[in-house]
Amino acid sequence: xxxxxxxxxxxxxxxxxxxxxxxxxxxxxxxxxxxxxxxxxxxxxxxxxxxxxxxxxxxxxxxxxxxxxxxxxxxxxxxxxxxxxxxxxxxxxxxxxxxxxxxxxxxxxxxxxxxxxxxxxxxxxxxxxxxxxxxxxxxxxxxxxxxxxxxxxxxxxxxxxxxxxxxxxxxxxxxxxxxxxxxxxxxxxxxxxxxxxxxxxxxxxxxxxxxxxxxxxxxxxxxxxxxxxxxxxxxxxxxxxxxxxxxxxxxxxxxxxxxxxxxxxxxxxxxxxxxxxxxxxxxxxxxxxxxxxxxxxxxxxxxxxxxxxxxxxxxxxxxxxxxxxxxxxxxxxxxxxxxxxxxxxxxxxxxxxxxxxxxxxxxxxxxxxxxxxxxxxxxxxxxxxxxxxxx
Amino acid sequence: xxxxxxxxxxxxxxxxxxxxxxxxxxxxxxxxxxxxxxxxxxxxxxxxxxxxxxxxxxxxxxxxxxxxxxxxxxxxxxxxxxxxxxxxxxxxxxxxxxxxxxxxxxxxxxxxxxxxxxxxxxxxxxxxxxxxxxxxxxxxxxxxxxxxxxxxxxxxxxxxxxxxxxxxxxxxxxxxxxxxxxxxxxxxxxxxxxxxxxxxxxxxxxxxxxxxxxxxxxxxxxxxxxx
Numbered sequence: 171x172x173x174x175x176x177x178x179x180x181x182x183x184x185x186x187x188x189x190x191x192x193x194x195x196x197x198x199x200x201x202x203x204x205x206x207x208x209x210x211x212x213x214x215x216x217x218x219x220x221x222x223x224x225x226x227x228x229x230x231x232x233x234x235x236x237x238x239x240x241x242x243x244x245x246x247x248x249x250x251x252x253x254x255x256x257x258x259x260x261x262x263x264x265x266x267x268x269x270x271x272x273x274x275x276x277x278x279x280x281x282x283x284x285x286x287x288x289x290x291x292x293x294x295x296x297x298x299x300x301x302x303x304x305x306x307x308x309x310x311x312x313x314x315x316x317x318x319x320x321x322x323x324x325x326x327x328x329x330x331x332x333x334x335x336x337x338x339x340x341x342x343x344x345x346x347x348x349x350x351x352x353x354x355x356x357x358x359x360x361x362x363x364x365x366x367x368x369x370x371x372x373x374x375x376x377x378x379x380x381x382x383x384x385x386x387x388x389x390x391x392x393x394x395x396x397x398x399x400x401x402x403x404x405x406x407x408x409x410x411x412x413x414x415x416x417x418x419x420x421x422x423x424x425x426x427x428x429x430x431x432x433x434x435x436x437x438x439x440x441x442x443x444x445x446x447x448x449x450x451x452x453x454x455x456x457x458x459x460x461x462x463x464x465x466x467x468x469x470x471x472x473x474x475x476x477x478x479x480x481x482x483x484x485x486x487x488x489x490x491x492x493x494x495x496x497x498x499x500x501x502x503x504x505x506x507x508x509x510x511x512x513x514x515x516x517x518x519x520x521x522x523x524x525x526x527x528x529x530x531x532x533x534x535x536x537x538x539x540x541x542x543x544x545x546x547x548x549x550x551x552x553x554x555x556x557x558x559x560x561x
Numbered sequence: 562x563x564x565x566x567x568x569x570x571x572x573x574x575x576x577x578x579x580x581x582x583x584x585x586x587x588x589x590x591x592x593x594x595x596x597x598x599x600x601x602x603x604x605x606x607x608x609x610x611x612x613x614x615x616x617x618x619x620x621x622x623x624x625x626x627x628x629x630x631x632x633x634x635x636x637x638x639x640x641x642x643x644x645x646x647x648x649x650x651x652x653x654x655x656x657x658x659x660x661x662x663x664x665x666x667x668x669x670x671x672x673x674x675x676x677x678x679x680x681x682x683x684x685x686x687x688x689x690x691x692x693x694x695x696x697x698x699x700x701x702x703x704x705x706x707x708x709x710x711x712x713x714x715x716x717x718x719x720x721x722x723x724x725x726x727x728x729x730x731x732x733x734x735x736x737x738x739x740x741x742x743x744x745x746x747x748x749x750x751x752x753x754x755x756x757x758x759x760x761x762x763x764x765x766x767x768x769x770x771x772x773x774x775x776x777x778x779x780x781x782x783x784x785x786x787x788x
Contacts, residue, residue, distance in 0.1 A: 472651070473642050473671060474674065554613075554619070555619050558657075
């Protein structure tokens with residue numbers, strides 16, 4: 171049927187939906203919930219994926235082969251720098267940074283500052299602030315999300331604590347001056363604090379000195395990443411601290427796999443909800459067609475062909491799922507805007523993205539067709555004489 | 562006058578398991594264009610079956626059935642549906658209006674199958690409702706109308722496509738005498754002034770007297786004819 175022809179049947183379809191208003195409302199309500207959950211799960215996945223998408227393919231991460239949490243000797247930095255194909259290196263340590271409550275940690279990393287900033291062009295930092303940070307050994311950089319959350323501004327002095335490291339004097343507090351506030355490109359995750367490794371290392375007790383959490387490597391040719399990674403690992407083979415080198419994206423994906431089960435659970439829940447919704451919608455359509463047996467007979471008597479009847483039942487089914495689905499995804503989009511702002515600090519990238527909405531539209535049509543298929547075929551096969559007799 | 566409907570040796574059998582029931586048994590009949598024919602007979606005599614065959618709602622087991630020179634029993638389902646839409650108007654005993662639609666929308670239904678614009682469909686639906694005297698009930702739903710008014714809507718729906726043939730299955734069977742008379746007046750008007758060929762199944766001799774010709778059917782065979 172052409173679109174114009176479909177449109178002329180809209181009053182008939184709409185009137186059919188209004189025949190049993192309570193039943194239609196409940197059916198649309200169940201579809202609404204299903205697509206609300208679908209779109210919110212999509213927003214959650216979008217947030218998870220964003221970190222992986224932002225991870226560079228031209229950057230390698232070198233960590234201890236045994237475990238990510240074991241440190242590397244600081245001497246490894248220069249040795250990695252000397253490997254063929256390596257352009258620059260930096261490092262970072264996880265120090266378990268916090269302000270007052272150790273349970274509320276802020277991702278805080280001592281870094282080899284100049285190299286690090288060169289390696290991460292996605293960090294957007296005013297040139298003046300960058301220079302001020304590089305010039306001040308006790309300065310630090312604050313991500314916009316953290317600065318906004320704590321109301322910090324450039325020049326503030328912050329007493330940062332570590333739950334892992336201790337200074338020579340036994341204290342775990344580093345008083346650092348904010349020299350810059352950075353954003354991340356494409357509204358990426360800016361929940362980070364960065365300060366100078368050299369300063370950090372000098373202040374540490376001897377037992378904790380000269381350790382690196384992991385080494386970041388920028389390669390000259392991303393196509394050679396695997397080979398360079400193998401060369402780095404070969405360099406430290408059979409040493410007390412063997413290394414495992416992989417691309418930053420592979421590492422991010424590996425990390426996401428650890429929480430990937432959440433995505434799997436979400437997917438399973440959404441699938442179950444969709445399946446239930448399919449049964450509810452199919453039942454509604456089957457009942458609706460059964461109740462209208464004689465009316466279908468009348469329509470056929472008036473000259474409505476079998477194909478037209480089939481199309482009308484399918485269109486009615488798709489109309490129901492479209493109303494519920496579009497309302498559900500619309501509500502999810504609005505919620506995503508609200509929650510995305512509220513959760514920006516904890517779950518950056520939480521938003522119902524267009525891909526999820528487009529896929530949702532495909533699901534709306536597919537589920538509508540699936541729910542209406544059997545009743546539509548039954549209506550199509552209905553013999554006029556039998557239908558009129560049942561009426 | 563030229564025969565619009567031509568039946569020869571028409572047989573209709575129903576099968577239930579091994580059992581076979583012959584409802585029409587070699588019926589032969591001609592109905593001329595412009596006739597108003599009343600078809601009478603006891604229950605189970607085959608009246609409604611004949612009406613179904615003439616309307617292309619069912620197919621004969623054997624025999625010849627042509628309407629306007631077209632052997633409708635040989636048409637594929639889709640073509641037959643199109644033919645019904647173009648050439649036949651049906652009027653039912655229980656009106657068979659769609660309860661969720663207004664009188665105007667009900668009458669417009671057959672026009673949805675045409676290429677007419679929405680405005681033209683609406684104009685024709687209103688004209689048909691005006692012809693049956695219901696121009697003031699356009700937006701009323703069937704449950705807001707009396708039985709006689711619902712049957713008028715049914716007639717308006719039957720004539721809105723200007724069909725050649727009107728098939729009426731006990732159109733006054735569910736109405737009181739006054740409403741029934743009004744409907745019969747209307748059918749007579751459609752026959753005399755608009756030239757519609759009408760075949761009306763009825764149990765009511767008074768209704769049959771309005772027709773120009775009365776046929777009596779019993780056990781699937783034509784028994785008597787009154788002109």
